[in-house]
Amino acid sequence: MSLTTTMTTGSATSTQTLGFLHVRTVRGAARCVLHAPEDDAATEPAEPTEPTEPYVLLGIHSLGRATLVRRGSAEACLPGDLFACDGAEPFVLEEEGDFELHLVRIPRRALTLTDxxxxxxxxRAPFTDGTVASLLGPLLRDITGLRPGHAPRTALRLAGAVADLVGLLVAEDAVSGPQDGGQDREALMARLRAYVDANLWDRNLTPASVAESQHISIRYLHKLFEGRGSTVGRWIQHRRLEEARRELARPGRDDITVSAVARRWGFASAxxxxxxxxxxxxxxxxxxxxGRTTPV
Structure with a gap:
């Protein structure tokens, strides 16, 4: 991640890797903190060891008040407020005084979110409340304080927990946001997702069987998912991968085989x-x- 600060005298930056997360903490006095995409020729180049794959950036302050400027708008960002940005988009944080800012980068591949x-x-404006944000914010602050040297398996599990909460944050925001199809459509989507979750083991789970379960046409089913930037097939694949990942992460399951997990969650083959x-x-x-990983 390309990150610069103006008037860098007196500022301090520390970085660490936690599983597939890259964590950066910036501390200092009043100044502007700029995030610029790696491919922006006007900024400093990214560190050679940093990847260029797409990522989402989460930010949270432990100390200080700032104004978050992005996409031509400015929003207040207080301690504890959680904000998210596409790593490919620039933003500026205008820090008003002494501050401590934590930035956590998550590879897009670990989130399986649509564009x-x-x-x-x-x-979205910085998240100031909400069930998921109230869990994710403290977790992000806690992991920034972890000392290096934690077991790889623990690091991966913590990274996975963050990724899961980001997915839930997106889902919670979609449900609580403006409704364009009314409560009936949302209730139908809830039933469709519940049916998929209950039948992930079935290799014959298809859009046709999902549509038939709710007595709707396949065309309407696809339309429902298109309105959310996804497809039925991608959603089924996403849920199977999520459940397989959770099973593989359970303590005491070192002897479980990849083939067994593949069969349990409906994959055609290992x-x-x-x-x-x-x-x-x-x-x-x-x-x-x-619990083996390589630096991101």
Missing amino acids: RQVRELGG THFSRSFRAAYGMSPSDWRD
């Missing part, structure tokens, strides 16, 4: 499961199970 969901999340898992999370299922 539309990332854009909408990056356009090969297909491993390929899909690596594409989503950047590592093999066995590496995730065993």
